[in-house]
Amino acid sequence: xxxxxxxxxxxxxxxxxxxxxxxxxxxxxxxxxxxxxxxxxxxxxxxxxxxxxxxxxxxxxxxxxxxxxxxxxxxxxxxxxxxxxxxxxxxxxxxxxxxxxxxxxxxxxxxxxxxxxxxxxxxxxxxxxxxxxxxxxxxxxxxxxxxxxxxxxxxxxxxxxxxxxxxxxxxxxxxxxxxxxxxxxxxxxxxxxxxxxxxxxxxxxxxxxxxxxxxxxxxxxxxxxxxxxxxxxxxxxxxxxxxxxxxxxxxxxxxxxxxxxxxxxxxxxxxxxxxxxxxxxxxxxxxxxxxxxxxxxxxxxxxxxxxxxxxxxxxxxxxxxxxxxxxxxxxxxxxxxxxxxxxxxxxxxxxxxxxxxxxxxxxxxxxxxxxxxxxxxxxxxxxxxxxxxxxxxxxxxxxxxxxxxxxxxxxxxxxxxxxxxxxxxxxxxxxxxxxxxxxxxxxxxxx
Amino acid sequence: xxxxxxxxxxxxxxxxxxxxxxxxxxxxxxxxxxxxxxxxxxxxxxxxxxxxxxxxxxxxxxxxxxxxxxxxxxxxxxxxxxxxxxxxxxxxxxxxxxxxxxxxxxxxxxxxxxxxxxxxxxxxxxxxxxxxxxxxxxxxxxxxxxxxxxxxxxxxxxxxxxxxxxxxxxxxxxxxxxxxxxxxxxxxxxxxxxxxxxxxxxxxxxxxxxxxxxxxxxxxxxxxxxxxxxxxxxxxxxxxxxxxxxxxxxxxxxxxxxxxxxxxxxxxxxxxxxxxxxxxxxxxxxxxxxxxxxxxxxxxxxxxxxxxxxxxxxxxxxxxxxxxxxxxxxxxxxxxxxxxxxxxxxxxxxxxxxxxxxxxxxxxxxxxxxxxxxxxxxxxxxxxxxxxxxxxxxxxxxxxxxxxxxxxxxxxxxxxxxxxxxxxxxxxxxxxxxxxxxxxxxxxxxx
Numbered sequence: 001x002x003x004x005x006x007x008x009x010x011x012x013x014x015x016x017x018x019x020x021x022x023x024x025x026x027x028x029x030x031x032x033x034x035x036x037x038x039x040x041x042x043x044x045x046x047x048x049x050x051x052x053x054x055x056x057x058x059x060x061x062x063x064x065x066x067x068x069x070x071x072x073x074x075x076x077x078x079x080x081x082x083x084x085x086x087x088x089x090x091x092x093x094x095x096x097x098x099x100x101x102x103x104x105x106x107x108x109x110x111x112x113x114x115x116x117x118x119x120x121x122x123x124x125x126x127x128x129x130x131x132x133x134x135x136x137x138x139x140x141x142x143x144x145x146x147x148x149x150x151x152x153x154x155x156x157x158x159x160x161x162x163x164x165x166x167x168x169x170x171x172x173x174x175x176x177x178x179x180x181x182x183x184x185x186x187x188x189x190x191x192x193x194x195x196x197x198x199x200x201x202x203x204x205x206x207x208x209x210x211x212x213x214x215x216x217x218x219x220x221x222x223x224x225x226x227x228x229x230x231x232x233x234x235x236x237x238x239x240x241x242x243x244x245x246x247x248x249x250x251x252x253x254x255x256x257x258x259x260x261x262x263x264x265x266x267x268x269x270x271x272x273x274x275x276x277x278x279x280x281x282x283x284x285x286x287x288x289x290x291x292x293x294x295x296x297x298x299x300x301x302x303x304x305x306x307x308x309x310x311x312x313x314x315x316x317x318x319x320x321x322x323x324x325x326x327x328x329x330x331x332x333x334x335x336x337x338x339x340x341x342x343x344x345x346x347x348x349x350x351x352x353x354x355x356x357x358x359x360x361x362x363x364x365x366x367x368x369x370x371x372x373x374x375x376x377x378x379x380x381x382x383x384x385x386x387x388x389x390x391x392x393x394x395x396x397x398x399x400x401x402x403x404x405x406x407x408x409x410x411x412x413x414x415x416x417x418x419x420x421x422x423x424x425x426x427x428x429x430x431x432x433x434x435x436x437x438x439x440x441x442x443x444x445x446x447x
Numbered sequence: 448x449x450x451x452x453x454x455x456x457x458x459x460x461x462x463x464x465x466x467x468x469x470x471x472x473x474x475x476x477x478x479x480x481x482x483x484x485x486x487x488x489x490x491x492x493x494x495x496x497x498x499x500x501x502x503x504x505x506x507x508x509x510x511x512x513x514x515x516x517x518x519x520x521x522x523x524x525x526x527x528x529x530x531x532x533x534x535x536x537x538x539x540x541x542x543x544x545x546x547x548x549x550x551x552x553x554x555x556x557x558x559x560x561x562x563x564x565x566x567x568x569x570x571x572x573x574x575x576x577x578x579x580x581x582x583x584x585x586x587x588x589x590x591x592x593x594x595x596x597x598x599x600x601x602x603x604x605x606x607x608x609x610x611x612x613x614x615x616x617x618x619x620x621x622x623x624x625x626x627x628x629x630x631x632x633x634x635x636x637x638x639x640x641x642x643x644x645x646x647x648x649x650x651x652x653x654x655x656x657x658x659x660x661x662x663x664x665x666x667x668x669x670x671x672x673x674x675x676x677x678x679x680x681x682x683x684x685x686x687x688x689x690x691x692x693x694x695x696x697x698x699x700x701x702x703x704x705x706x707x708x709x710x711x712x713x714x715x716x717x718x719x720x721x722x723x724x725x726x727x728x729x730x731x732x733x734x735x736x737x738x739x740x741x742x743x744x745x746x747x748x749x750x751x752x753x754x755x756x757x758x759x760x761x762x763x764x765x766x767x768x769x770x771x772x773x774x775x776x777x778x779x780x781x782x783x784x785x786x787x788x789x790x791x792x793x794x795x796x797x798x799x800x801x802x803x804x805x806x807x808x809x810x811x812x813x814x815x816x817x818x819x820x821x822x823x824x825x826x827x828x829x830x831x832x833x834x835x836x837x838x839x840x841x842x843x844x845x846x847x848x849x850x851x852x853x854x855x856x857x858x859x860x861x862x863x864x865x866x867x868x869x870x871x872x873x874x875x876x877x878x879x880x881x882x883x884x885x886x887x888x889x890x891x892x893x894x
Contacts, residue, residue: 004693007724015595017587017849034721097564104769105556112552117544117872119739148462156603156763163762186761193761239482277454291767302458304481314633314640315610316603320767321739322551413575423565 001036005044013053013064024054024062034233039057044243070385086397087432091420098343098425099290103335110333111325119321125313126305127154127297128321130328136295138331139283143259146268146276147299153308154319156255156294158284162187162220164311165253165280166194168304174217180208181409182229187220200408207233210241218251219244223271224259228418230377230405232370238271245278251301251358252279258287258373263348267372277301285327287374288340291321300342347374347422350429354421361437372412374422377403380415382439389417392442398435448483452491460511463608467472470543471501471509482740495696534879538675539678539738539869545790545872546737550782551773557780560687566768572760573752574601574744575768577775585729590706591716593723594746600755601766603741605704605731609634609667611758612700612727613641615751622665627655629676634667635855647855655678657688664671665698666691666858670704670718675853675865677816685718692725698748699726705734705820707787710795714819724748732774735787740770767818794821794869797876801868808884821869824850827862827887836864839889845882 012018024030027045031038045062048054055065107365111130119128126132132149139145157162166177177191181200189199199216201208207226210233211221219241223233235240254271262268272280272281281299289295300308312318354376355367368377380389386402393400403416424432459465471477478485492509495501508658558577566575573579579596588590602608613624624638628647638645646663648655654673657680660666663860666688670680680688692699701718707713717727728746736742747755759765777783800816801823815824827836833849840847850863871879 001691001694004722004724008722011593011723015593017593018750033686035683035690093568096567099564099567101559103560108555109552112548114524117546120546120739121540122544122738146458146462146464156767159761160763189761242448243482246448255788274449275455276458277451291569291764292567294763312605314636315762316607317738318741320603320770322770323767357796 001260002040002044002047004228005034005036005041006047009048010051012052018064020064020066022064025061026061026065035422038386059330073312085394085399087435088399088423089419089432089436090226090399090401091418091422093420093423094287094290094343094374095346095422096158097291098346100335100339103330103339105291107329107333107335108326109292110323111329112322114329115321117326120324121359123318125309125318126150126152128324128328131331134328134331135283137297138336139270139281139297139342142337143256143267143281143283144273145281145299146273148280151276151302151305152301153298153300153305153312153314155296155298156316156319157286157291157296158255158282159186159190159296160253160294160315161282161284161296161298162253163190163317165192165218165282165298165304166196166307167311168307169218169251170194170196171193171307176216178216178219179214179384180221181411182403182406183220183222183227183408184406185408198408199420202409202411203229203231205231207231207237209235210244213241216250218253220255221256221271222255224256224268225373227230227255227257228372228375228377228403231374232268233271234374238274238350239391241271242275242278246276250278251304253445254279254281256281256283257281260288261344261347263344263351263371270300280304287399288336289327293327295327296320320380349417350421351376353429354419354433356434357433357437358440362440365440366418375418378417378419380417386414386415388413388416389439390425393436393439396435396439398432398439400439402434409425425437449487449491449494452481452483452488453494455500456491456495457500461724462637465511466832467511467513469511470507471511473508493588500629510653513614521551525588528757530566531765534848534875534882535846535866535870536866536879536883537846537848537870540867540870541734541790541821541870542793542869543737543739547782547786550777550786551736553774554780554782557771558776561776562772566772570765570768572579572756572765573597573599573770574766575775578771578778581775581778582730584716586728586744586746587781589784590703590714590728590730591718591720592728592730592746594728596721596883598747598749598752600745600747600752600759601771602759603743603763603766604733604738604743605729606633606637606701606743607741608729608731608743608745609700609702610641610875611755611762612636612665612729612745612751613637613643614758615754616697616698616753617641617643623663625660625663625666626855627673628858629670629850629853630667630669630855631853632855645855647857649856650676651679652678654678654684657684657691660688660691660697660730663697665700666699667702668718669702669704671709671715672817672820674702674704674820675824675850677820677822679715679817679819681716685721688718689722689725692722697725698751701726701728701729703728706730707735708791708794708820710791710818719746725750735783735790736774738752742766742770742774766862797868798823800876801866801880804880804884809887812887815863822865822867825864825866827864831862831863833864835864836886840883840886843882845879845886847883862877 027038031041036039040119049056054062056062132152136147136149139147161195176197188198270281272279284296285293366379386404390402401418473490478488496503496733501509503509579599586594618629623644625646628649650822707788719726731741731743813826833851837849848865
């Protein structure tokens with residue numbers, strides 16, 4: 001009790017709720033208010049006087065000290081990560097400065113003006129019908145997805161989409177999920193948090209070795225553009241994985257995180273169209289618009305719709321309607337397609353410059369993966385280690401990541417960097433490339 | 448395999464992807480494409496011809512039938528609920544037509560124009576600093592909460608706030624949580640889904656009987672305005688529950704869902720201010736603005752911040768930034784306070800009219816609860832049952848709910864309705880009241 005009172009008083013002083021020199025209630029008054037012993041209050045006051053938070057003056061009671069002790073910093077996951085880099089070539093983000101603010105605002109205005117009042121209330125856990133209808137058309141057109149609106153569940157980004165799926169699969173008895181041997185480690189955390197085991201599939205130049213899929217309930221794949229290695233899943237393997245799903249009643253989860261961005265040809269359509277009852281299609285606005293929107297979507301086999309919708313309702317009832325209505329309007333008016341086309345051109349040029357620049361300065365280095373997406377894999381020459389290059393880049397103010405950050409297998413690989421050429425704003429792209437080339441020009445240090 | 452092919456074809460016809468009269472590939476071509484036996488394809492085709500989906504014509508192959516069988520309706524939790532009522536007096540929603548669309552849009556414009564590019568990226572799982580700073584000031588001013596920005600975690604509504612808290616408590620070893628005997632049943636589902644047991648506290652005219660709290664890890668309370676019974680927690684009980692928390696290291700979760708709306712006096716400040724290290728304050732924009740926004744916030748004891756932030760990051764990384772930035776701007780410019788004041792006046796008038804109207808037409812009926820919030824409890828006279836009145840109202844196009852919908856105890860209560868007088872739009876309020884009075888005027892039918 002006394003400790004609690006002390007903590008509460010420290011906090012009040014620390015946050016300024018009790019400002020310097022403020023007078024505290026007498027120990028008798030406070031003890032009556034809180035219905036605790038007067039001695040307890042007196043002892044707490046004495047302790048805080050000893051610590052320097054309070055000052056006791058004979059005849060005028062207890063006051064907050066003029067100078068309070070150094071405040072304890074409340075730690076947070078995010079605060080720990082804040083390191084300032086001048087340049088950032090880490091993968092996973094589009095150019096945030098390219099967010100189409102005025103188009104978004106115009107669409108938001110039209111959406112808000114036109115929305116029925118009920119749109120502001122609790123709505124279908126699958127999301128607003130306006131957005132599910134717009135997405136069904138868009139996904140069919142742009143990605144070949146077989147997407148009826150009633151099969152779509154809008155989620156708060158892929159993170160939530162995948163988390164809800166894992167919950168549902170586990171509740172139905174699934175015990176294991178297979179991912180590609182390279183990918184986001186947060187996906188592994190999601191699977192294990194749901195109580196399932198994780199296996200991994202090797203990846204070669206034709207994508208994941210799906211012929212190695214055996215006893216597993218579901219497979220999370222990035223067929224259009226393996227993340228982060230960069231291959232497309234070969235046609236024969238697309239067929240193979242569908243055969244596996246049909247034969248074993250396994251579920252394929254197709255993470256189509258950047259399927260809109262292919263530069264050398266028309267993008268390969270979604271795997272989902274081959275077998276919509278065996279594949280969950282997972283899409284997102286995080287790469288086309290911005291991760292901060294937290295908008296993602298699942299296109300589900302009929303047998304999963306109700307369970308995923310129920311899991312979504314339990315998690316947060318539904319995703320924010322205003323963003324949903326705005327995106328629906330942006331898609332319907334053609335603004336979304338225009339934005340994607342503009343970004344495709346911009347990122348394609350960046351990739352071309354990245355490849356050309358490297359070829360000029362370091363012709364011995366290989367850029368791996370198809371011409372697609374927002375990142376590429378850069379193989380390092382013999383003698384370099386990823387950690388050493390990443391550390392060297394950090395000292396030059398450039399944030400990059402090694403492939404090891406995405407590895408989920410014991411098999412080692414030739415050292416490589418995952419370069420997110422889409423991440424910097426336009427004005428910083430040239431500088432970021434120059435910094436990267438300079439880092440690669442340095443002679444390797446012995447590990 | 449054959450069943451899968453059949454399902455896929457049915458689906459393609461059903462959704463119109465294969466339109467009426469479309470010609471299907473030959474069984475040989477399809478068997479090669481899918482690398483399955485030709486017989487399997489032929490059998491699937493034959494089955495679907497038998498079911499009426501396809502038509503086989505000698506010499507011209509297999510086609511989609513002109514008339515397809517009646518489509519199976521994909522069920523969904525929401526679809527099942529859609530019953531059209533002319534009037535709605537159920538509790539839980541503000542007047543959705545009062546959402547301040549133009550103020551919100553203006554704030555969104557200023558927020559979007561002024562936001563740094565990094566705001567569109569992955570951000571602190573606790574939420575944007577702009578909103579946490581604005582809320583810290585607002586909650587201190589409006590609700591007496593001791594809220595430093597670093598203690599706030601923005602969530603997607605109270606549903607997610609409470610879900611994350613339950614997860615964190617369970618992971619730390621908590622096994623039981625206590626709620627009030629009347630409240631939302633979804634809260635109970637959340638507790639049990641997290642793997643904890645639920646106890647309940649009786650509620651009398653001075654609020655929850657917190658002196659009955661014993662061996663439980665946490666208590667979820669609605670101190671400012673018990674939901675749905677309508678009492679405020681008495682001053683002595685406020686002290687008592689804090690003493691319980693301090694003495695047993697228990698956690699109080701203060702669900703302040705409508706604390707801004709008090710009509711007869713200044714609202715009682717948040718319980719949290721008495722012991723910020725023992726109380727989690729949970730607030731929401733669902734009643735002040737709109738549930739569709741899915742914006743809620745937790746003000747946390749220091750020892751819970753990191754775990755809740757980590758749970759939030761795992762769930763969906765963070766809440767949509769655009770809504771956060773807009774609400775921050777709306778609070779900072781004073782628009783939020785103005786809107787709350789306007790709504791307080793409007794809802795107060797509605798409550799007064801509701802009470803007056805009932806008094807005139809049915810003086811024998813008692814309206815219970817303090818003059819606050821968006822709902823009131825209406826005791827039914829002897830001889831009525833809740834179900835019978837609710838059904839009678841439904842037949843007259845009026846949606847209402849009985850108190851039983853919120854009961855989590857075996858103890859029966861005198862029949863009562865929970866009336867959400869804030870729910871209808873202004874133009875429908877008079878009609879809704881008239882309909883309610885008419886329903887109550889009907890003689891009771893024997894159950």
